[in-house]
Amino acid sequence: xxxxxxxxxxxxxxxxxxxxxxxxxxxxxxxxxxxxxxxxxxxxxxxxxxxxxxxxxxxxxxxxxxxxxxxxxxxxxxxxxxxxxxxxxxxxxxxxxxxxxxxxxxxxxxxxxxxxxxxxxxxxxxxxxxxxxxxxxxxxxxxxxxxxxxxxxxxxxxxxxxxxxxxxxxxxxxxxxxxxxxxxxxxxxxxxxxxxxxxxxxxxxxxxxxxxxxxxxxxxxxxxxxxxxxxxxxxxxxxxxxxxxxxxxxxxxxxxxxxxx
Amino acid sequence: xxxxxxxxxxxxxxxxxxxxxxxxxxxxxxxxxxxxxxxxxxxxxxxxxxxxxxxxxxxxxxxxxxxxxxxxxxxxxxxxxxxxxxxxxxxxxxxxxxxxxxxxxxxxxxxxxxxxxxxxxxxxxxxxxxxxxxxxxxxxxxxxxxxxxxxxxxxxxxxxxxxxxxxxxxxxxxxxxxxxxxxxxxxxxxxxxxxxxxxxxxxxxxxxxxxxxxxxxxxxxxxxxxxxxxxxxxxxxxxxxxxxxxxxxxxxxxxxxxxxxxxxxxxxxxxxxxxxxxxxxxxxxxxxxxxxxxxxxxxxxxxxxxxxxxxxxx
Numbered sequence: 001x002x003x004x005x006x007x008x009x010x011x012x013x014x015x016x017x018x019x020x021x022x023x024x025x026x027x028x029x030x031x032x033x034x035x036x037x038x039x040x041x042x043x044x045x046x047x048x049x050x051x052x053x054x055x056x057x058x059x060x061x062x063x064x065x066x067x068x069x070x071x072x073x074x075x076x077x078x079x080x081x082x083x084x085x086x087x088x089x090x091x092x093x094x095x096x097x098x099x100x101x102x103x104x105x106x107x108x109x110x111x112x113x114x115x116x117x118x119x120x121x122x123x124x125x126x127x128x129x130x131x132x133x134x135x136x137x138x139x140x141x142x143x144x145x146x147x148x149x150x151x152x153x154x155x156x157x158x159x160x161x162x163x164x165x166x167x168x169x170x171x172x173x174x175x176x177x178x179x180x181x182x183x184x185x186x187x188x189x190x191x192x193x194x195x196x197x198x199x200x201x202x203x204x205x206x207x208x209x210x211x212x213x214x215x216x217x218x219x220x221x222x223x224x225x226x227x228x229x230x231x232x233x234x235x236x237x238x239x240x241x242x243x244x245x246x247x248x249x250x251x252x253x254x255x256x257x258x259x260x261x
Numbered sequence: 262x263x264x265x266x267x268x269x270x271x272x273x274x275x276x277x278x279x280x281x282x283x284x285x286x287x288x289x290x291x292x293x294x295x296x297x298x299x300x301x302x303x304x305x306x307x308x309x310x311x312x313x314x315x316x317x318x319x320x321x322x323x324x325x326x327x328x329x330x331x332x333x334x335x336x337x338x339x340x341x342x343x344x345x346x347x348x349x350x351x352x353x354x355x356x357x358x359x360x361x362x363x364x365x366x367x368x369x370x371x372x373x374x375x376x377x378x379x380x381x382x383x384x385x386x387x388x389x390x391x392x393x394x395x396x397x398x399x400x401x402x403x404x405x406x407x408x409x410x411x412x413x414x415x416x417x418x419x420x421x422x423x424x425x426x427x428x429x430x431x432x433x434x435x436x437x438x439x440x441x442x443x444x445x446x447x448x449x450x451x452x453x454x455x456x457x458x459x460x461x462x463x464x465x466x467x468x469x470x471x472x473x474x475x476x477x478x479x480x481x482x483x484x485x486x487x488x489x490x491x492x493x494x495x496x497x498x499x500x501x502x503x504x505x506x507x508x509x510x511x512x513x514x515x516x517x518x519x520x521x522x523x524x525x526x527x528x529x530x531x532x533x534x535x536x537x538x539x540x541x542x543x544x545x546x547x548x549x550x551x552x553x554x555x556x557x558x559x560x561x562x563x564x565x566x567x568x569x570x571x572x573x574x575x
Contacts (some may be wrong), residue, residue: 002496002497003496086325177434251445251496252492252498253446253450253452253488253492253496253498253501254447254450255448255451255500256451256453257451257454257455257458260454260458261454261490261500
């Protein structure tokens with residue numbers, strides 16, 4: 001029923017500009033990327049500070065406060081392997097515009113991130129894998145059950161677990177794509193929310209091909225029920241496709257200017 | 262097992278829009294529940310009831326209205342009388358006489374009439390045009406200037422004149438803009454988007470998504486309003502969170518049930534009563550489907566509809 005939720009992926013420490021800004025606590029490059037993504041229609045911003053073993057807590061607090069103060073308490077997705085840094089980020093997080101999202105738990109080493117989400121009333125992205133790529137959807141569904149039971153056992157509302165089918169790169173794993181769509185369909189049938197790092201599918205493709213492939217994938221995934229994704233909102237073709245699919249799915253009422261809002 | 266009611270207010274809410282100034286200013290909208298669903302959450306601003314006065318005084322042909330205005334000779338005096346009606350929240354001043362195909366009164370003349378009415382009443386004022394897009398734009402600009410300090414709602418900006426009306430009324434004078442579409446849900450949304458792209462703030466917009474008398478396609482009006490409230494509340498669509506104002510008077514009193522005389526149709530009874538009945542049925546239905554304010558013509562309807570609102574929201 002609700003509109004597709006776009007989580008902007010561009011505040012990521014893999015980017016040299018962002019890495020440098022995080023090292024030097026320089027707000028300008030981070031604010032610039034945040035603004036670009038929000039102007040382009042992002043609902044949430046992902047904040048990836050990497051493993052951040054050293055100084056992660058302080059860094060996450062700094063970024064969370066910086067973004068929320070400058071962008072009207074924009075809701076954020078906290079993305080790091082450092083659990084203490086996630087907790088630190090949540091401790092300064094303002095929930096006015098939405099709960100924080102923890103990115104992410106899986107059915108393996110990172111399952112404790114669900115505990116963290118339950119303890120902090122956060123949303124948790126639940127990646128349906130253990131170590132590496134699940135062989136098939138039977139395996140995915142086993143992980144899904146494990147994650148769901150863990151969260152619900154800790155009192156979480158199932159709607160606060162956003163299941164990630166694990167989008168796979170087409171170049172090399174073309175035969176796995178239909179599985180991924182089918183997994184989204186199964187999660188949706190169970191009434192669960194879904195998300196994922198969708199642009200992974202076009203990794204390694206030429207730059208001019210990627211938006212086309214991502215747009216086609218998001219349309220097919222939305223047809224199967226996908227209701228969120230971690231993507232680059234500055235990709236115009238992708239955003240136009242998401243907005244058009246939201247109209248077709250009746251998630252949003254049509255108006256001639258729908259692409260501008 | 263005993264029934265346990267679970268209140269279901271929405272996270273989103275209809276915008277609260279204030280019209281008028283001073284003690285008698287009124288606020289419409291603000292609710293985070295479906296129309297009249299007070300069991301889900303309190304409705305702070307119950308639907309409001311307005312009384313229509315036309316510059317031409319055509320409504321004086323109806324005996325009940327003529328009786329109300331007995332002893333008055335000017336529109337200012339009529340406005341003073343209207344203010345005393347039981348249940349009236351605001352005055353709606355309709356410039357029927359500005360129609361280029363009718364009396365074609367000038368915008369300046371209309372502004373003078375508006376000033377006279379405004380000085381006679383402290384109730385909030387809604388201004389309705391003649392329906393001609395070009396004339397209304399010119400007329401609204403002059404009236405917006407004349408009533409600059411009264412925080413007036415102008416009905417309406419349409420697809421044909423939203424730029425002129427939005428710029429003059431909304432931007433230059435900071436008055437409230439009504440966006441009118443004719444039972445076209447997509448256009449209702451589009452007009453709001455266009456007005457806000459023009460720079461009119463959402464909290465300064467009210468909408469009239471179209472109206473019809475009951476029995477004359479009201480089911481389309483109902484489903485349009487229902488869809489608007491669903492988008493506004495359950496989908497948090499900020500382009501549709503404007504309160505709805507429905508002019509009922511001109512619809513209800515123009516259908517054959519209200520127009521045909523008792524001589525022609527003796528078994529139907531007095532024409533005036535039929536008009537009142539049509540007006541009350543339409544207004545109550547509109548409020549049930551989401552109108553935050555209705556504009557009525559007959560004192561009896563004002564009394565009945567306001568008591569209905571009271572009973573439903575208190």
